Amino acid sequence: MIQTLRGTKDIVGSEIFYWHHLETIARELLRRANYQEIRTPILEATELFARGIGETTDIVNKEMYTFLSKGEESITLRPEGTAGVVRAYIQNKLQGIQRLWYMGQMFRYERPQKGRQRQFHQLGLELIGSADPRADGEAIALAYEILQALGLQNLLVSLNSVGDHTDRMGYRGALVDYFTPYLADLDPDSQQRLQRNPLRILDSKDPKTQTICQSAPNIWDYLQPESRRRFDRVQALLTDLKVKFRLEPRLVRGLDYYTHTAFEIQSQDLGAQSAVCGGGRYDRLVAELGGTDTPAVGWAMGLERLILLLENLQTLNPPPIDFYIVSRGERAESYALVVWQQLRQAGFQVEMDLTGAKFDKQLKRADHASAKAAIILGDSEADNHTLQVKWLGEGRQETTTIEDLFTRLAPRKNHD
RNA sequence: GUGUCUGUAGCUCAAAGGUUAGAGCGCCUGACUGUGGAUCAGGAGGCUGUGGGUUCGACCCCCAUCAGACACCCCA
Structure with missing residues (x-):
């Protein structure tokens, strides 16, 4: 892999x-x-x-x-x-x-x-x-x-x-003067640093070096x-x-x-x-x-x-989506795709189930997607151009039309 | 670059060198043929990180390698 x-x-x-x-x-x-x-x-x-x-x-x-x-x-x-x-x-x-x-x-x-x-x-x-x-x-x-x-x-x-720059060069010189007598007692990394970058010795985590640093010169005296x-x-x-x-x-x-x-x-x-x-x-x-x-x-x-x-x-969860569309049957599945497009274009957040599984399986996924409502479409809804809207929080279900849904929910439009 | 520890199912973890590697969660199916969450029953899912070695026999021991965790160095 x-x-x-x-x-x-x-x-x-x-x-x-x-x-x-x-x-x-x-x-x-x-x-x-x-x-x-x-x-x-x-x-x-x-x-x-x-x-x-x-x-x-x-x-x-x-x-x-x-x-x-x-x-x-x-x-x-x-x-x-x-x-x-x-x-x-x-x-x-x-x-x-x-x-x-x-x-x-x-x-x-x-x-x-x-x-x-x-x-x-x-x-x-x-x-x-x-x-x-x-x-x-x-x-x-x-x-x-x-x-x-x-x-x-x-x-x-x-x-x-x-x-x-001048402050630091003065301080650097003072540090070299201070640390040089202790050279043998410093940890190997700090020994290296003495030439390259003596300021860095100050934040060594080695305990022995730390004690030596206790009485090292302070930069504030060189400003x-x-x-x-x-x-x-x-x-x-x-x-x-x-x-x-x-x-x-x-x-x-x-x-x-x-x-x-x-x-x-x-x-x-x-x-x-x-x-x-x-x-x-x-x-x-x-x-x-x-x-x-x-x-x-x-x-x-x-x-x-x-x-x-x-x-x-904090635990952040995905924000709930507006609708999860559930459909079963050939005419219903075509109808679902059109409903999906209309809802989306009206500004709703929508997901459509693609599995063609039984309604209970699709509804389970609607729940899992934390949808506010499932729109349930069978062939009879496709024939009548109606929607079954099931509000998943309260479990209430209603028969309605897409136009009615739009007017009641005053959906956010795409452009402002 | 150095040190210590760890790699087993999608996830979290079991399995004194000895049958067919288990459990919980998740997933799938059914109970319920057009209705979610809960419950119950069943099912799928594994080259035990990879490659060598030791052994009658290895998830387990050894070596190598890859990856992860933590620390050093250094930095955000």
Whole structure:
């Protein structure tokens, strides 16, 4: 049997109702904030991610689906959304402040576990063109409110500032100085990180490394006054917006392009992969990718993780349909098809039984389809142009005509 | 890439190395020949993930492989 590749899955059966629910709420909140959807290709030049995300990151080093196309060009299935959106911003010469959102598949070659797949979905937001701390507040508040609107509980917003480039270089040097004497006591992964990305040592889960980190230098001591003021302002704005957050000096996002604001929203109801949303400010990325120097802030949510939480929260059932048409006999079956068309064109949601089985079997299926009413058609109804309508909730049955049904139920028309 | 655990009917799970691999739910049929849900009776459905091996004999033990779960790494 041919089956799905490791780390990929079908979204099948009632799971789709959770996706629709999530999409409906997110779309509505983003519409109110006048964000515009953008759809960029899943396939991009490998160089876009190498330059955008950073050559030293794990995403670029070991997690990308990269291959050569027939023209020997190196292409990659996107591992995240921001680089592509920024590429589109530059390529399409978008100007001024752009409020953009996207939703779609992302790909990372990793071992799957709870809340992590190789092909997964992200909902992302990018607010490009403003350095105003209010832009940070806007982006974070929207993420927070979307998660709240979904009814998620036990959410924790972690906030940090990683400063600008000079702040970070100073801090990085201080960390290297601090950790070097302890080199032998660090876990092997962190030993590697000391050269590549010492900031990452801070969120190691190794207990011994953790103790060493206790008295490591704090990034806040390396923020220049201007960066510090900016950080304070973002905190004040979030408080005004009633976003509850926790300051987390160790929070370091995995991608190289972040500056100043970094944040993450975690759920305590997931396993180890607890981050449902991550993001921050990336003032250098547009220039890095060849555009004019443009500040920006954004985030991404992992939708599979949100779906897991939603499924724990509530059971969504398929909405009931209006009519299930049951028919038996040659003339009745032809008549049923016409009734099916008329009901549908009048705006009702209708399903017609195709089995030709006995009425009790077909009615059982009507019940199973959670239809409000079954329309029962035999040859005598076909001859008289009447309908037997059985209201399944109350069990009442009536003889009527399709015209009568239309006038009584004032059906929704297709066009408004 | 590393570690631990798990693969038996559509689903959830049984079956001390020893007859013909079972049960619940679901599905189908009938009781009820033009009337759903409940009840009762019956039925279909399995190369025990796959490929090797050990054994008189393997769902069970061994090896490999594929897949899944969880964790590490990393991230959403």
